[in-house]
Amino acid sequence: MAEQKEFDQAHLTLQEVTEAIDNGRFVHVRRQLQDMEPEDIAHLLEASPRRSRDVLWQLTDPEDYGEILDELSEDVKDSLVSKMAPQDLAEATEGMETDDVAYVLRSLPDSVSKQVLEQMDLEDRLRVETALSYPEDSAGGLMNTDVITIRADVDVDVVLRYLRIKGEVPTNTDAIYVVDSESRLIGELPFTTLLTTQPDVQVSEVMEDADDAILVTTSDNEVASLFERRNWLSAPVIDENQQLVGRITIDDVVDVIREDAEHSMMSMAGMDDDEDTFAPVVKSARKRSIWLGANVLAALAAASVSNLFEATLSQMAAIAVLMTIVPSMGGVAGNQTVALVIRGLALGHIGDANKRELLLKEAAVGLLNGITWALIIGGIVVLWKGNWLLGGIISAAMLTNLLVAGIAGVTIPIMLKKMKIDPALAGGMALTTVTDVIGLSVFLGLATLLIR
């Protein structure tokens, strides 16, 4: 209940804060920000246009900087961090988890991140440097290095007393790890086991196999897939010598899952998934121009096809009027298949063993929808233009193009993936180029053969 109210409040403040900033009531804003959770300030910053974002950041308590930066998306974080002095940044990183500090430092120029590291205390610095030594998109880049370890030959009671003396445990800890004398992981003791076991039992008797250990070099997508499939809350991370090097908790994985899914959606529209909603105009325009440039080639390919049939077009304008329908339907149908295949590839449901089956199925769907829409569009054209031949031609082109769309919709993303090109990014445009070219060629070609 309390939470509900808080949540609504956080939504309200965007409007309030904007108005207050516009009216120069900075003290009021600063007071409001002090009452807010860092997560909500992060949300507010994401939703703020750039000029109020910078003002908001100035008015925020620097003690909250670390936690806020941790919640921000890449582009927004970069835009704020790039204006901060190294020692302010070093202060902000205090109290942040190792993996999150590394995440912030990675986006800085090397010289700045080195300065920030120099300002940190030695223990923190070593931890962060360890995290930085692994690739960002690997288990090593996701993990925290603050783990609690015990030996297998102690009693549960000893563990309990040890934890009470420690007084606190790292955030989101739900298990402690059992290691041998050489730091090799040999088991784990979930808190649930620890709490339901009699104090005089030895750890070795109740510990679980550490068969969920993740190798430090595993890619972040594979880590996310493991967490999702096994419903884990946390997992230990080991190096190639079986030595425990850290732990990954599900809150870090949730970010990977979210980014992964967003990546597909944004890429399919030709957008960078890091793009800040309120990015500077010139930066946005430049980033998006790459994709528009690719589309110019696609559009020119289609225009070149029509150009081949210029004589037909000049003879009968109705053909020019109708010629956009077939490519349009092919593009839409093909992109339905592309979306299905991209999701299947991302989830690992599509591979060599079943791609033939999928191709046959999508070709059949294309054929069936091709027949349906060939009849409907053919009928409409006959009624509209009163020309049976033209109706027949558009029907034949429609049928062909929807069949091609089904086949290309399966083969293009799979081929792109084999060529190590992101199918979510390039799949839709490659497909549309194919359906445009085939659709126009068949329609205009048949018209040239049969009508001229």
Place this chain on the structure above:
Amino acid sequence: MAEQKEFDQAHLTLQEVTEAIDNGRFVHVRRQLQDMEPEDIAHLLEASPRRSRDVLWQLTDPEDYGEILDELSEDVKDSLVSKMAPQDLAEATEGMETDDVAYVLRSLPDSVSKQVLEQMDLEDRLRVETALSYPEDSAGGLMNTDVITIRADVDVDVVLRYLRIKGEVPTNTDAIYVVDSESRLIGELPFTTLLTTQPDVQVSEVMEDADDAILVTTSDNEVASLFERRNWLSAPVIDENQQLVGRITIDDVVDVIREDAEHSMMSMAGMDDDEDTFAPVVKSARKRSIWLGANVLAALAAASVSNLFEATLSQMAAIAVLMTIVPSMGGVAGNQTVALVIRGLALGHIGDANKRELLLKEAAVGLLNGITWALIIGGIVVLWKGNWLLGGIISAAMLTNLLVAGIAGVTIPIMLKKMKIDPALAGGMALTTVTDVIGLSVFLGLATLLIR
């Protein structure tokens, strides 16, 4: 390390299993399935074409049915469950978590789910019926009802002994809840606190405020957003009287986050996000036809615009050849904006307070890219067709259309959301219709005015 091997194995078996089924080696497959984790069998079923899927299901140990069903996506689950007898289903639900049983039962016809409920033991049945009484897409539909509760006036030591006597706790429990004599939630005791507190301390002294309590009627998307922003692992669920009714754990929320993000991606291509990769052909074709039907209207709208300019088209075929370029670029640019806005709306970053700002920014991006591509395309057309006037006309149309695309890309999704229409589903097509109609009208209109 062990995990890594297991993961690869699960990937291998799709090929192996398919071959073994094709060769009728059923005993071999059954033995292989026995060695696999239920999650991996679920993954295999998702990736299997329909005929091998049914065989695989027959060969799976019925004891694993519950856990497997729990991991499957909606359409795949439905296709398997619809062929099972009610008492087999009731058996399968044993050992599943309440929310997961409810999830399976919801997809069944009422008569069948009633039969399944009758086969369950009374306690389980009451729990599932409670879960079924809440909407599927609410906190009530996500929660588990098996929670551990204690009173505030007992010592930590008493809690520890109580847990040891219980001997086990529900899956993914990381906290116990403190309630008063009328079951109202007054606080919570995370396991981490329980483990780091001296045994003689009273619960009331160390318990945390239950300010993360979620109202049972909260929508699942809002629950997901709270978990993501606050980095929670679990949260208590209360009813309007503050009484504790259950708890939500992050593994259920991860599914919501994944489905949510997939929904946007699939909807934008006009696909149902539940669609099984290997759905029956007729079912797929019928589902996708709705979207193709909508596109027929969009394509006919564009053709009607060209039809207005039939006289111009018959006079100069080069115009027909070039007329597809402007709508194509407008559609791509507009859909970039639509993707950005859909993501922003989904994350709650876009609202009344900042939509004007966003509109101005996207219009500016459209204008800037409009100028760039007007110059480039205009240049290409002058070189290609040797006609300065035609180059000027296409430049003017391109500039107008990219500006319109930026404005429509912001306003259409926001308007659709206000009208309670899913912007991810309808946004792209509505945008394309606008950019097609405006692009063609301006290009053909100018050509008619200036060239004829």
